[in-house]
Amino acid sequence: MxxxxxxxxxxxxxxxxxxxxxxxxxxxxxxxxxxxxxxxxxxxxxxxxxxxxxxxxxxxxxxxxxxxxxxxxxxxxxxxxxxxxxxxxxLARMRQVLDFDPEDRRMVLQPGVTNAEISRIAAPHGLYYAPDPSSQVVCTIGGNVAENSGGAHCVKYGFTVHHVTALRVVLPDGSVTELGADAPESPGPDLRGLFIGSEGTLGIATEITVRLLRTPESVRTLVADFPTVEAAGEAVSGIMASGIVPAAVEMLDSLAIEACEAAVHAGYSLDATAALVVELDGMEHECDEQFEKVVALCHEKGTTNVRIATTSDERALIWKGRKAAFAAVGRISPDYFVQDGVVPRTRLSEALSRIAAMSGAEGLRVANVFHAGDGNLHPLVLFDEGAGESERAERLAAEIAEMCVELGGSLSGEHGIGLDKACSMPEMFGETDLAVMRQLRAAFDPDGLANPGKVLPTPRLCGEASGRYRPHPLEEAGVIERL
The missing domain is CATH 3.30.43.10 (Uridine Diphospho-n-acetylenolpyruvylglucosamine Reductase, domain 2)
Structure with a gap:
């Protein structure tokens, strides 16, 4: 109190x-x-x-x-x-760029700087920051560190942990320490890597050093339509098996396409059952050669149409549509859950087929939009709370996450465990694994004050009814107020 x-x-x-x-x-x-x-x-x-x-x-x-x-x-x-x-x-007021060295390609930031702002500042120097979550215009680098965010281009460039070299951190007792170094690697245990993705349970990052990349010489982008999501999944597997490492491979199914077009009018085909957004970047001659191979692979797997971006504006519009997907789904459903799980790329088609079967069994629609290149699924479970569909939607979302583990993947690719999936952690980790995690957490935070109740399952958390907050009838009637 x-x-x-x-x-x-x-x-x-x-x-x-x-x-x-x-x-x-x-x-x-x-x-x-x-x-x-x-x-x-x-x-x-x-x-x-x-x-x-x-x-x-x-x-x-x-x-x-x-x-x-x-x-x-x-x-x-x-x-x-x-x-x-x-x-x-x-940390919303901590929005300063503390240092920027274009020659050394590094920037030191407070945690409240937005992800997109980093690239905007770096752009005049021919540099950019590679991780690009869909919410990059509003999400902050501090939150990216907490969740180890990735984004569409993580298939080639990796996650936040691959682009943050050093952290200044306030530990749970109030002391301040430095993790990592200006160099990409530092001697000793990788405490920087341990901290990134810890979801605020080990302390608070207050100064973040990021490495920047040179803007690629050439970028080529296409949208390929497919008659089934399984065919699109096979195309992803074919591209990755060919040895080509695309900058991004994204997939949208018909529901996601419908929502994106209603919101952004990005030019996706409304009659496509699934669409792939594939982007290559690098040296111009190499990029062009590999791009031709990707187009050929899409045709081999049954694409019905390939749209190639011919201008930077067209490319930006394609990406605007893809990155608007989560919010756009609100146009076709009053309520929805955004799930986040990972499956091996070779099992994408199987995962999508099982999601379709599971959604049919629950009588709910699922829109699929995800980072197909690294198997990071983002199924959106659509429901109507007013029609009493909340519990079914919660159950379906949890079943999809646990199915990812069953297929050899993980509960989360970049959104984190938080409160939402803490009770599913035993599906992925044994008790010995969880005990080691608790010991490690206690080494940083012996009193358990930093973001308690998140990530690791607890009897209190998992013994309670989970899911959406449901107001008391008296609260809905205006008789009482929730403080």
Whole structure:
């Protein structure tokens, strides 16, 4: 519980304007992009520097208060959901570029800088930042570090962990330490790699050093239509088996195409059952030669139409359509869950067939849009909460995630485990594995204050009814208010 004395200590450390305690303001922070999990925090603080983050965390440690770091709130696994009677440490005001060395191709950032902003700043120097999650115009580098985000181009360029060389981190006791180095590799255990993807359970990154890449000489992009999702999946396997490493291979099924076209009008074929977006980049002569092979492979696997982007504007529109998919699905369904799992590329067709069968069994539609090049599925389970379909949708989403593990994949490719899939962790890891994870977490956070209840299953969490928040009838009637 946060009393007046403790609130004033936070105000003294960060400034009155950086501490929120009004119930209406606190409601803004009750959930992330997975809106079914909600909890109103007791306090929200908005630091502007490493020192202020350290001061806030130190006060939490002193009082035994749980805290949750929050970036832009675009996460889709409930990772930024507050803890009851806890503190949210919002990094939204930490938006400075602290250092930029174009010659060394490195940039040092505060965690509130958006993913797309990095490339915008680097572009005049012929550089860019490779990881590109679909939410890159709003998601922040701090959130990318927490989730080890990837994006469409991760099949060639990897994830956040491959592009962050160093971190300045506030540990759960309020102390500050450095992980990694300016160089791509540093001696000793890879604590930087351990921290990236830990979903805020090991501390808070406050200064992030990223490496930048040279803008490729040539980029070629196509959209290939297919009569079935299985044929599109076979085309993906064929492209990857050929030895070509595309910059991106994305797949959309008919429902996803319908939604994207309604929102963006990117020129996808509405009569296609599935579409592949394939992009190659690199040296011009090599890119052109491999692009011809990709076109031939698509025809070999039964494409009904190949559209090749002839201008940078057309290429940008194709990608605008693909990256709008999650939000666009709201045009064809009142409610939906975004799932995230990984299967081996060789089993893409099998996974898609099983998702179709599972959705049919539940009587719900599933729109598929995903990073096909590395088998990272993003099925969108469509439902109508008003029609009482919520529980079926939750069950189907969980079954899809666990099916990915059964096929030799994983529960998450980039959205994280958070609250959403913590209870499915035993499907992927044995008790010994989970025990080691708990020991490692305790080494960083012995008091369990950093984002508790996330990632690892707990009896409390998994013994409760999971899923979307359902208001009490008296709340719906306006008789009572949820604080």
């Amino acid at each position: 946060i009393d007046t004395v403790l609130r004033r200590e936070f105000e003294a450390a960060l400034g009155t304007e950086s501490v929120l305690s009004d119930p209406l303001q606190l409601r803004t922070y009750e959930c992330d992009g997975l809106t079914g999990f909600r909890e109103v925090p007791a306090l929200v603080v908005l630091p502007r520097s490493t020192e202020e983050v350290a001061a806030a965390v130190s006060l939490c440690a002193k009082a035994g208060l749980p805290f949750v770091a929050r970036g832009a709130g675009t996460g889709l696994s409930g990772g930024a959901v507050p803890v009851a009677q806890g503190v949210v440490i919002s």
